[in-house]
Amino acid sequence: MGVFSFIKDAGEKIFGRDKKEAEKPTEKTENTREKAERENARAASKLETTLRDLKLQVENLNIKIEDDIATITGKAEDQSTKEKVMLVVGNSEGIAKVDDRMTVDKTEPEAKFHTVERGDTLSKIAKEHYGDAMKYPVIFEANKPMLKDPDKIYPGQVLRVPHLEKK
Numbered sequence: 001m002g003v004f005s006f007i008k009d010a011g012e013k014i015f016g017r018d019k020k021e022a023e024k025p026t027e028k029t030e031n032t033r034e035k036a037e038r039e040n041a042r043a044a045s046k047l048e049t050t051l052r053d054l055k056l057q058v059e060n061l062n063i064k065i066e067d068d069i070a071t072i073t074g075k076a077e078d079q080s081t082k083e084k085v086m087l088v089v090g091n092s093e094g095i096a097k098v099d100d101r102m103t104v105d106k107t108e109p110e111a112k113f114h115t116v117e118r119g120d121t122l123s124k125i126a127k128e129h130y131g132d133a134m135k136y137p138v139i140f141e142a143n144k145p146m147l148k149d150p151d152k153i154y155p156g157q158v159l160r161v162p163h164l165e166k167k
Helices: 018-023 030-053 079-090 122-130 132-144
Strands: 002-004 059-064 071-077 095-107 112-115 158-161
Touching: 030 059, 030 079, 071 079, 079 095, 079 158, 095 112, 112 122, 122 132, 122 158, 132 158
Parallel strands: 071 095
Antiparallel strands: 002 095, 059 071, 112 158
């Protein structure tokens, strides 16, 4: 558990155009606060639907968004599912931090996280983390179903780099 940082302006759009307008420095009235709360609730609901569609099951899943911080609670089946949920939420435009308050049924080693930079490929990331570029399918598989194609990653995206058992 903890707070994980993401690049706020990278990722899938979950907020309407009003999110950027609401963030402009203006005096917040009750009306704009209520509007921001509604927008955050809609975005959280959209994320929960996305997670169900991706078949990432979390018992009693609850996502609360306040400003650019998403707080996630619930019980994931395993560490992999928990990390994927955090990445789906964190890799959404408008989310800068994910406050992970989830628990897991089955503990396993935590994955490392890698923020994609311009020029990165899964092979390059595998070489950096595993010393072997040909292990890129391990990273690709660890990030399914969020990744559909190993050649489609983008700067600012955060990926799971799972722990490899030594043989």
